[in-house]
Amino acid sequence: MLGRLLRARYATLFLLAAIMIAVPYLAPSAFYLRVAAVVWVFALAALGLTILMGYAGQVSLGHAGFLGLGGYAVAIGPARFGLDPVLCLFLGAALAGALAFLVGRPILRLKGYYLAIATLGFGVILALVFHSESDWTGGPDGMAVARVTVFGTRLAGAATWYWVTAGALLIGAFLALNIEASPTGRALKALHDSEVAAAGAGIDVGRKKLAAFVIGAIYAAFAGGLLAAMNGLITPDAASFMHSIELVAMVIIGGLGSVLGAVVGAAFLVVLPQALTVLQEYEQAVLGLLIMVFMIFLPAGIVPTLRKWLLERLS
Known part of the structure; x- marks a missing residue:
């Protein structure tokens, strides 16, 4: 069983890496690399929701709020405090994790529709803060983001950001796959099936749900920081309700609980x-x-359905 899990994990990473290497050779212009970089960023944010929804079975309709939080951290840190944008990328992720920990404790006591509405309200609050606190966030027009420099080299151009975002996604996928195979991942899947049964088996349900919520927030915030740095601009639209719905749709359409499905x-x-x-x-x-x-025709999602179809043809 362990060997099978390891093979599946490395197969997913190998396939994802192969696609990343192939895209620049197939892209006819920098525009397509730019679009691909956006795909990698949103796939990274969707991976966080995969852990929360696919592994732990918890719904979040306000996940884009953390995306915006990470983006504004990269913008506000250098502009207001003179901090390095790369440092702010990690500070934004840490801030999102801390905020998720604080609000997740009361929110995650809810279930079903009530949990969905609570997370929706949280996301709306963050979006309103980004929109109204113009002294800090620039208001509806947003604010410019300082250009990122790493070891004296300025990150600029579609090709550069393509590889930066691809590398971030590959690391994020590796961590998500390791979480899935870990005792924590197995505990999350147990409470996804039945919280009552998981609690009866000795799993601290509240703690595991909170851990999934925090991890998902960190993923989203890091993705938001990358998006803001790549665009050179962040606006309140990044934290909008529609972006939260899009993230949920990405996870469901690709395949709930599938790392490759999020991509x-x-x-x-x-x-x-x-x-x-x-x-x-x-x-x-x-x-x-x-x-x-x-x-309608692929209710399990694209990746699980294709995997099942291939297994049936090969057996």
């Missing part, structure tokens, strides 16, 4: 709207229709 779901919702721009005013309608079709 596929992110690619689906980032790349497809770009391809549908030729339809102009019908773009959103066609996108919604395609999402409905995928959910």
Whole structure:
């Protein structure tokens, strides 16, 4: 069993790395590398939700609030306190984790719809703070983000940010896969199936749910910091309710509980709207229709369904 888990883990990482290496050779221009970098960033944020929703079975409709928090940390730190943007990237993730720990303790006592509404309210509060505290955040127009310099080299250009975000996603995927295979990951999956049964087996349900919430927040904040640094700008829209819904949709469409599914779901919702721009005013309608079709015919998600289909053909 352990050997099978290790093989599956390394196969996922190898496949993801192979795709990352192949994309620059297939991309006809820097624009496509830019889109791919955005996919990697949102896939990283979706990985956090995979741990929270796919492993622990807890719903969050305010996850984009942590995405915005990480982005504003990278913007406010250098602008207001003269801190290094790279340091602020990690400080933003730590701040998001601390905030998730504080609010998660009361919120995660709720279940089902009540938990979803509570996390939604939390995300709305963060978005309103980013929107109204103009002295700190620049208000509705947002604020510029200082350019990132690493070892004297300024990170600029689509190709550079492509590899930075790809590396961050690969590390995030490696950590998520290790969490899945760890005792904590097995405990999270146990409470996903039944919190009562997990508690009966001696698992501290409240502690494990809180750990998943904190880890998911750290992933989202780090992704938000990368997005802000790459764009050179952060606005309250990063923490909007629609972005939270998009993150949830990425996890569900790709495959709930699948690391590779989070990447596929992110690619689906980032790349497809770009391809549908030729339809102009019908773009959103066609996108919604395609999402409905995928959910009807692939209810388990793209990656689990394809994996099952391949296994059936090979057996």
